[in-house]
Amino acid sequence: MSLIKSISGIRGTIGGKVNDNLTPLDVVKFASAFGTWLQNNKNKKDLTLIIGRDARISGQMVSSLVTATLQGLGINVVDLGLSTTPTVEIMVPELNADGGIILTASHNPKQWNALKLLNEKGEFITGENGAEVLALAESEDFNYAEVDDLGKYETRDDAFDIHIQQILDLPMVDVEAIKAKNFKVALDAVNSTGGIAIPMLLDKLGCETIKLYCEPTGHFPHNPEPLKEHLGDICELMKSENADVGVVVDPDVDRLALIDEKGEMFGEEYTLVAVADYLLKHKKGAAISNLSSSRALRDVARSHDSEYFASAVGEVNVVTLMKEKNAVIGGEGNGGIIYPDLHYGRDSLVGVALFLTHLAKENKTVSELRAGYPSYFMGKKKIELTPEIDVDAILSKMEQEYQNEDVSTVDGVKIDFENNWVHLRKSNTEPIIRIYTEAHSQEEADQLGDDIIAKIKSLI
CATH class of the missing domain: 3.40.120.10 (Alpha-D-Glucose-1,6-Bisphosphate, subunit A, domain 3)
Structure with missing residues (x-):
């Protein structure tokens, strides 16, 4: 089904x-x-x-x-x-x-x-x-x-023209600063509509666009989710063309992944981190992401004397909290940028414009910019349970087990430890608990996931 x-x-x-x-x-x-x-x-x-x-x-x-x-x-x-x-x-x-x-x-x-x-x-x-x-x-x-x-x-x-003009009119988008850099941008639009819209924007920003999979045929040349394992072609293109930055969008252009000049992934969690770093440098205020997004956003917000809040997973929940906190910037760790000065929706086009402004003003390469942010690694695991097991009861026991830690029950159970975190969410369709972790190394993130699975099994 x-x-x-x-x-x-x-x-x-x-x-x-x-x-x-x-x-x-x-x-x-x-x-x-x-x-x-x-x-x-x-x-x-x-x-x-x-x-x-x-x-x-x-x-x-x-x-x-x-x-x-x-x-x-x-x-x-x-x-x-x-x-x-x-x-x-x-x-x-x-x-x-x-x-x-x-x-x-x-x-x-x-x-x-x-x-x-x-x-x-x-x-x-x-x-x-x-x-x-x-x-x-x-x-x-x-x-x-x-x-x-x-x-x-x-x-x-004329919808793309209207959308792009609204972006160019934003005070925080410095068109002249971007034009002065003459950025060479490689673009993978997975043969969907980003192949039309993003080059139009880049042209207005004075960038040279190297197009890869930009024909809107709907025949996706690779898995359309903009994750590292699907993006080998553009990573190679970055090196062969000596491009300054790589831009990857999904078919409907609400998720933005970036690639550095060496052909390495910037990290989908760090799209929002970089844009927030730029905006919060100029305007104090709240930054919002969901509970499964990187702690790096919190760290960057605090470095600018700004607040950070986390919502339940889901764009609607992020937007609701952004309005409540009158946030400067928000989004999701999957590369979704929500800039309320434009509109309350994930938007790769405004993400590109804000990121290029930041890159131009910092006068750094993309890899140098990335090196300035806290480095975190994520793990994703799941534990499958038998149908007769009460998943809610298990989550409640985990909340009690870690009551001396910083625990949130806004969406499942999230446990914030000093140096890492774990987020437990139940599936709405299966007897499964999804386990998201983040730590300072991949090994630590994966080990934390294994430890939590062992703890859950001990409580059944």
Whole structure:
């Protein structure tokens, strides 16, 4: 079964049986549910939704289904066509729309697609709202429009220009400083829409772009998650082309990985760290990430006399805490930059602009910049339990076991030791506890994970 219904939307593999995969009927049902939910919660007759898609092979088909369904409900559609997640998010308030749908399965392989749901602010809908949409989808209580009331359809081809101009207008993006450096930037856009948007931005910043996999065909040349094991080609390209910095984005361009001039990974956790270092140097305030993100962000925030807070895992949770703390910068350790002066969504384009500004002003190479940050290593393990074991009870016992340490129960159980940490989260679908660790060496991080697994087994 490859259909996953969650509070943030629906995703699945294309084809197969209805209710088991993301079939045309499932797309229509969930587009109907979201459109109906908006109609039920808006005190206005004419609703408008913004839609955009990444370059997945199934994208045009899914887009056609979503568009026709919304029009069938009497909702107007503005179609951005090939776009990015942050661009759709920007365009919802820009066009005073009532919401948006992004058609992307983010870093999932090409057989996947998804409907990601946005409110009128261009932000992901809340968990409570998502649950209401899912309930509507189950009930199929839809009322489609009669022929004279069908929604209107229009396209826009200026969304990237608008998004990029908003970035260039940000006071913390120093276009002239970047131009003066004449950076040579290698880009791996995994044959999706980053191959359109990022070169447009780099051109405005006076950078030379060396393109790798920038044709938006949807045929991903490697696993689209921007992790070290998938990025051998661009690491080699960095060395052969003597590039200054490498930029890697996922298919919908909300995750940003960086590569140094030696062809070495900057570290996906350190994208946010570097951008926060630059911003907090100029403006005191809070930095936010989730509980499974690197401690390096906390260290950098403290070095600038700023505060650090951690939210539950999930972009919606990060954004909620950022608003509560009026944060200067936030995001997730997977390379997701959220800069509230632009919008409350992960955005690789603004991440590139802020990072290049930082690099230009520091007058260092990328590797020199990275060497100035605290060095941490992460481990990821899991322990599979039998179905009859109460996972919540196990987590509660672990909380008690380490009550003399700094323990958070905001999302599972996170135990902060003096020199390392462990975060335990239960799976919502299986009797599994996921174990994330971080320490000053890979060996230490892995050993901590093994020690915690042994402790859990002793409590069963």
